[in-house]
Amino acid sequence: MYVYINDGIVPASDAKISVFDHGFLYGDGVYETMRAYDGVVFMIEEHIKRLFRSASMIRLDIARDAGSVRTAIYRTLSANSLKSAYMRLTVSRGYGPVGLDPELCKKPTFIIIAEEFREYPETYYENGIRVIIAETRRNLTTAINPQIKSLNFLNNILAKVEAKEKGAYEAFMLNASGHLTEGTISNLFFVKDDILCTPSVECGILDGITRAIVIDLAARNGITVREGRFTQDELYRASEVFITNTTAEVMSACRVDNVDFMIGDVSGLLLKEYRKEVDAYVKEKRGESPSLRE
Numbered sequence: 599m600y601v602y603i604n605d606g607i608v609p610a611s612d613a614k615i616s617v618f619d620h621g622f623l624y625g626d627g628v629y630e631t632m633r634a635y636d637g638v639v640f641m642i643e644e645h646i647k648r649l650f651r652s653a654s655m656i657r658l659d660i661a662r663d664a665g666s667v668r669t670a671i672y673r674t675l676s677a678n679s680l681k682s683a684y685m686r687l688t689v690s691r692g693y694g695p696v697g698l699d700p701e702l703c704k705k706p707t708f709i710i711i712a713e714e715f716r717e718y719p720e721t722y723y724e725n726g727i728r729v730i731i732a733e734t735r736r737n738l739t740t741a742i743n744p745q746i747k748s749l750n751f752l753n754n755i756l757a758k759v760e761a762k763e764k765g766a767y768e769a770f771m772l773n774a775s776g777h778l779t780e781g782t783i784s785n786l787f788f789v790k791d792d793i794l795c796t797p798s799v800e801c802g803i804l805d806g807i808t809r810a811i812v813i814d815l816a817a818r819n820g821i822t823v824r825e826g827r828f829t830q831d832e833l834y835r836a837s838e839v840f841i842t843n844t845t846a847e848v849m850s851a852c853r854v855d856n857v858d859f860m861i862g863d864v865s866g867l868l869l870k871e872y873r874k875e876v877d878a879y880v881k882e883k884r885g886e887s888p889s890l891r892e
């Protein structure tokens with residue numbers, strides 16, 4: 599396995615960062631998770647755009663442009679001879695003396711990891727996953743805005759710990775005013791009275807790239823979509839519940855707390871349509887992907 603670190607690719611065993619890296623010391627940095635299908639990184643431009651948005655929201659200068667980030671992502675994929683991959687791009691503030699001041703760090707640390715994509719167990723899609731509504735509340739937009747895809751992940755980890763303790767896979771978090779937000783690594787959707795509902799960005803969520811595609815696909819398939827403020831009681835009364843993210847695509851929940859759900863028609867349709875969208879994208883971009891032959 600090879601890792602892209604700063605300006606080059608090295609064997610994973612040589613990919614090391616300083617113990618003074620502020621990403622390690624303070625969770626000061628940002629990241630993106632991407633998925634490659636058949637050698638094509640799905641929605642790469644959107645991920646790069648969001649990476650720059652997250653970086654700008656924490657005043658982090660990535661010190662390279664979108665084109666060179668794109669090249670680095672594809673170089674990492676080719677170096678590992680991967681077609682189907684999980685990819686994680688991390689940019690931290692870099693190393694510097696201890697202290698919170700970002701100016702202590704002169705150069706960001708830039709890392710890309712690519713691993714063979716490990717498919718989720720088929721049962722997750724066939725039977726659905728178990729979810730809880732966590733006691734842990736989602737970060738306030740005025741504290742750590744969830745739109746920043748940051749390395750500071752303890753909020754989500756605490757909710758994940760709750761889920762694990764209750765035998766669930768994912769946890770939905772409420773915001774400070776008691777409205778639904780999102781999962782620990784996913785956005786949430788539910789169907790109620792034939793309307794597809796999902797918490798709006800103002801509730802305090804990461805505006806997922808998969809979420810945007812699913813909203814668009816739903817509209818194109820004649821499904822009414824409502825982005826807004828929803829309570830957990832509304833979700834309990836839904837006919838279907840599902841999550842979305844880059845790696846899981848569209849995955850249904852069979853249970854939220856003590857309420858059971860069917861794998862419904864809407865989630866089934868949207869998963870199918872999402873996969874069609876991926877196939878079309880891959881077909882279109884296959885010829886364009888830069889490779890090591892640059």
Ligand code: PDD
Pocket residue numbers: 631754780781782783784785803804805806807808809842843844845
């Ligand atoms: N997580 N909300 C949170 C808190 C997330 O961490 C993610 C993604 C999403 C969905 O975003 P997208 O559709 O752009 O993947 C929503 C990734 C998969 C991760 O942390 O690895």
